[in-house]
Amino acid sequence: MWIVTWVVIIGVISFLFIQQGNKPKTGFILISDVYGSFDLKKQLEQKFTITKNARQKIVDSLAFELKLLAKKIDAEKSEKSKSKTEEELYNTKRQEFYQRTQSFNEDNKELTKQYDQEILSQLNQYVKDYGKENNYQYIFGNDGNGSLMHAQEANNITKEIIEYINDKYKGKK
Amino acid sequence: MRKGNLIAIVFISLLFACKNPNGMNGVESESGGIGNGTMSKQSLTPGEYVKWVRDEQHGLKKEKTIEDIVFSAQYKPAEYAICTEEKKGKLEDTLVKREKKDLEGMQYFDFKIGLRKGEGELLKYDLSSKEEYDKRVNYFSFNMQKDIQLVDGQDTIPCSLFHFERAYDVTPNSVFELGFAPGKNSTGNKTLIYHDNIFRKGIIKLEFENKDLSDVPQLETEK
Numbered sequence: 032m033w034i035v036t037w038v039v040i041i042g043v044i045s046f047l048f049i050q051q052g053n054k055p056k057t058g059f060i061l062i063s064d065v066y067g068s069f070d071l072k073k074q075l076e077q078k079f080t081i082t083k084n085a086r087q088k089i090v091d092s093l094a095f096e097l098k099l100l101a102k103k104i105d106a107e108k109s110e111k112s113k114s115k116t117e118e119e120l121y122n123t124k125r126q127e128f129y130q131r132t133q134s135f136n137e138d139n140k141e142l143t144k145q146y147d148q149e150i151l152s153q154l155n156q157y158v159k160d161y162g163k164e165n166n167y168q169y170i171f172g173n174d175g176n177g178s179l180m181h182a183q184e185a186n187n188i189t190k191e192i193i194e195y196i197n198d199k200y201k202g203k204k
Numbered sequence: 205m206r207k208g209n210l211i212a213i214v215f216i217s218l219l220f221a222c223k224n225p226n227g228m229n230g231v232e233s234e235s236g237g238i239g240n241g242t243m244s245k246q247s248l249t250p251g252e253y254v255k256w257v258r259d260e261q262h263g264l265k266k267e268k269t270i271e272d273i274v275f276s277a278q279y280k281p282a283e284y285a286i287c288t289e290e291k292k293g294k295l296e297d298t299l300v301k302r303e304k305k306d307l308e309g310m311q312y313f314d315f316k317i318g319l320r321k322g323e324g325e326l327l328k329y330d331l332s333s334k335e336e337y338d339k340r341v342n343y344f345s346f347n348m349q350k351d352i353q354l355v356d357g358q359d360t361i362p363c364s365l366f367h368f369e370r371a372y373d374v375t376p377n378s379v380f381e382l383g384f385a386p387g388k389n390s391t392g393n394k395t396l397i398y399h400d401n402i403f404r405k406g407i408i409k410l411e412f413e414n415k416d417l418s419d420v421p422q423l424e425t426e427k
Contacts, residue, residue, distance in 0.1 A: 071406050149406030156270045202266065202395055202411035 055168030058188035060158070062174040068193045071153055071200050075146040082142060086135040093128045100124060157196040247424040250287040250295055256421055257284045263416030266396075270405040272320045272329075274377075277396045277410045280312040283423040297425040310365065310383045313396060315352070317403075318377025325371070326378050330403070340402055344368045344378060352380075355395040356387030390414075 066072060100121045107117070162170050170188070173179040198204050248256055257264050258278065267276040280288075286295065286303045319326055327340050349366040365383025382396075395411045 074407060145401075145404055146406075148404045149400075152270055152404065153406050199268075200407075200409060202268065202409035 055166055057169045058167055058186045059171040059173050059179055059182045060189045060192050062172045064189050065192055069154055070197045072150045075150060079142060079146055083139055090132050090135060093131060097124050097128055157199045158192060161192055161195045247422045249424050250292060253283060253423050254287050263413055266410040268408060268410060269320055273403050273405055274318045274320050275408045276316045278314040279412055280314060281420050282307040285312055295425050297427050300425050311386055313382045315380045315382055316377050322376050324376050326376055351399045352382060353397045354384040357389045357392030359387040361385055361387060
């Protein structure tokens with residue numbers, strides 16, 4: 032008799048256990064933490080800084096040349112031997128300076144936009160992959176704008192997601 | 205009653221063992237890998253060899269899907285390159301040795317970019333203008349090479365051999381044949397890196413484990 036009782040108890044426990052295991056889960060992540068810790072974001076940030084600094088160097092050297100030319104023209108003005116060609120050169124350089132500055136600013140903006148898009152593409156894909164692999168029905172993103180007002184800390188999977196997305200990015204998974 | 209408790213404990217233990225996906229199953233699959241390692245010592249015919257190398261389970265082919273684009277890389281051992289080039293059921297030992305010598309000193313990969321849905325032409329995907337199409341063709345043909353690198357152990361190696369195989373509407377993917385000089389210390393893993401500027405999917409990394417690269421079967425040849 033006791034064997035039957037045990038079998039029934041174990042059967043019920045197993046059923047509940049399997050049910051619990053198959054139950055779709057819900058979790059949330061702190062978006063800013065995930066975004067900030069994503070290796071692709073760090074790498075592209077570095078790449079952007081290098082490009083931006085290289086462009087800034089070009090603009091700075093143009094500005095320096097302009098300053099020198101302006102000084103020279105000013106000196107010649109006081110000596111009353113003002114050269115027309117130097118003034119023309121100054122105007123051309125000044126125009127180049129403004130054009131370059133404007134175009135670099137636009138290029139920097141475009142590059143930021145491109146890199147943001149690249150980061151989000153991979154981030155979204157990897158979070159999706161994590162959800163699928165780990166049987167999550169929903170993974171909410173908490174970005175502090177009020178879309179997620181309350182969640183139990185036990186459902187915070189930020190750490191796990193960061194580890195997963197970085198492994199995925201490295202091509203390890 | 206004591207016997208009953210023992211049965212219960214054994215039953216529950218079995219239940220846990222079956223449920224844990226990283227438990228026995230993990231060990232099983234790992235030992236399967238070791239099994240494959242033993243398999244790899246075998247000699248395979250050219251057909252079997254090609255099939256083995258292309259099997260993702262053996263770790264010489266890696267794939268990554270980012271939204272609607274699939275990036276994949278196939279590591280090509282010299283024997284594999286010879287088999288696919290010759291397309292014969294049997295290969296002579298002298299021919300394999302000769303061709304292997306020609307291929308020495310480089311490491312080869314096929315890199316493929318394709319559409320996840322498997323239809324349409326990659327070059328025309330999500331296109332805004334004819335100019336953009338021409339830009340893509342030009343980039344894939346000439347400029348993409350500079351965006352590809354191989355991290356081999358501690359060394360970062362630029363892509364020195366590059367060939368774009370154009371598909372012309374035939375397949376929804378584009379294939380690029382890549383070649384890299386060997387790293388100074390080739391005992392580490394290898395990571396193929398490509399910065400995708402066309403579909404804006406970011407830096408794509410595909411890692412090949414050294415144990416997989418060195419665990420390739422032998423090619424059966426005829427004397």
